[in-house]
Amino acid sequence: MNFDLTEERQMLQDTLRRFLRERYDTATRNKILESDTGLSTEIWAELAELGVIGALFTEEQGGFGGKGFDISVVFEELGRAGVVEPFLDTAVLAGGLIADLGNDDQQAHVEEIIGGSLQLAFAHGEPTSRYDLTRVGTTATEKGGDIILNGRKAVVVNAEAADMLVVSARESGGEGDADGISLFLVPKDAKGLTVQGYALLAGGRAAEVTLDDVAVPASARLGEAGKASPAIEARVAAANVAQTAETLGAMETACALTKEYLGTRKQFGRPIGTFQALAHRYSDLLIEMEQARSAVILIAGNLEADRGTRERYVSATKNLIGRVGRLVGEEAIQLHGGIAMTQEYELAHIAKRIIMADHRFGDVDFHLERFIALAAA
């Protein structure tokens, strides 16, 4: 056994951490949060230049990483700095699906993604699908050689900034069937596609996407008709690696801020960290952080495993990180007191990132039930 990062990954981590420490401070981030677009194109370009996006794709796909541990290394650092730019959406989800399923023409986009010149979004979830990946009601029907898409997609992160959307739609079967789901590459300016955007509580932007008789050529389909489900599940697994690692990084920051505050804030004539009631609670956070780190190692290390193994670790880790995240988010605020309730203090944003992560790709309850179901299967 060896729990050390490879030399390349260690270098990536060091470079990224240094870059974000210098370029992504609280003031910069708060400015991005308040901007109309909710992201910084300069930061995006600089991080692409640094190889951050390339690290999320395999060598065959044109990148230099793409494994579970590459994803976790990158996203832990993004999480540590509270980065809100949509690397997960453009690269891991939508970009990953193009790389996994696309034909040669479609795969050509991967180079643009890695270079930082293409923004994407994955339009999959729907108003009543909650966290279920197979509940797709949006329809795709053939008409005169074209595919006609109809439906509504919910909380599509990065839809406004995206040049293209990867849209899931059903070609056969009923809502809830894994079979029959296809993916289509749809230009954002396609006729009949409406994007109604809004800011997200934890930073970034999303939109409700309506598809009203959107016509795309059959060549816009990614992969085989009706067979996209396994690829979606695998990509969401990678997204969960990214998101749990991001949360781990954010929790590291929350704990560091809490430690610093406990040591410097004085009440009753002494640092509040000297009160045992607070010190023990800080210790509990550290204990749970070790659990969280191990869980992220488990999910990242099993991303390339067979489907059954991989998904078991996905649900286990997502459940554990959700629980630890709530504890760390709430306790970090409580141990600080009022200061942590203010928007301008760094912890506010970090705590929101941690807690709101539970609302994507399945929450604590969803993954507990799924873990049980997978074990029974």
Place this chain on the structure above:
Amino acid sequence: MDLSYSDEDKTFRDEVRAFMQEKVTPELRDKVRGMGELTKDDMEGWHATLNARGWLAPNWPKKFGGAEWNAVQKHIFDEEAEAASAPRIVPFGLSMLAPVLQKFGSQEQNDYWLPRLLKGEDWWCQGYSEPGAGSDLASLKTSAVKNEAGTHYIVNGQKTWTTLGQHANMIFCLVRTDKDVKQQEGISFLLIDMATPGIEVRPIILLDGTPEVNEVWFTDVEVPVENLVGEENKGWTYAKYLLTHERTNIAGVGASQAGLASVKRLARSEMSNGKPLIENPHFLARIAQVEIDLMAMATTNMRIVSKAAAGQAPGVESSMLKVKGTIIRQEINDLARRAAGVYAMPFASEAVEGANEALPDPLGAGPVAAKYFNNRKLSIFGGSNEIQRGIIAKVTMGS
């Protein structure tokens, strides 16, 4: 032992319920439920509605124009108001300052300020916490020094977490009038006109984006000596009186009951695996768990309220209620957030401001996640839960 209300109490409850049904408009109710922002006008309007009925000052003695309800009646009123999603009575002037004036203020102060409070002529805010004096309130540093003529105090310093200070024209403050004695013995209670030169109010934006609290800065602010309440250097006693006196609704039973009902509403409309979330055994278990806690806590609350109604001042029980009450309320906020699923993610204050009509709210959930974050304050303010636990231990163990 009798677990039910008396006939008189029931009559009163029906009366309050009918009043709420008539007076809480759907618009007001939706705002209280989080689907909109209560404006200053909304709050003052609600005060006027209550005042017209003689219910604006439930705990004031009749001689000052109050309702002089007993603790059970006050509890019934709070419960019915919460169930009807009525706005809360803004507490700073009516239920925090007024009891102090009535007990320690001069005749002139009572004659002048109390009628103005009922008529809504002043909006008071509270100047207690300072950047360096939070849980350790007695270490406050804002100074008040008499001028040579002895006509005015000159106030310098900074207060913080001043809730709704942006609406206020008056602030009651704890200030330091003696630096050379034990901390608690050098504090005085001053009434300060916010329009006095030298006062600056700066909003603090909270993590859910709301401008709910403020910093208030004082630079050489002249305050007439007539605005001192009671005796100089006795302010700590008055502040403690204020805290122990106004604890009838500390458990937030009504707010929790209303919150739980709203979680159930949400869980009925949110779908999970093709079925309403309310049919998911796991989520149902979560709801049931907190409902069981709330049932017991409501009874604990009634036991303590009944004791208070019989004239026994609550001791550590109010600290216990604060801790348990906030844990339950925060758990309910957490459930609401969970229930909303992916639709908890939008920054709903945009919807609250009406700036973005496209914002999705297919569940009618309102800003559940923002509320979850905002209500983290419950276990921090008014003496954090850690401070309350300290009080419980200190009093019961005599340490």
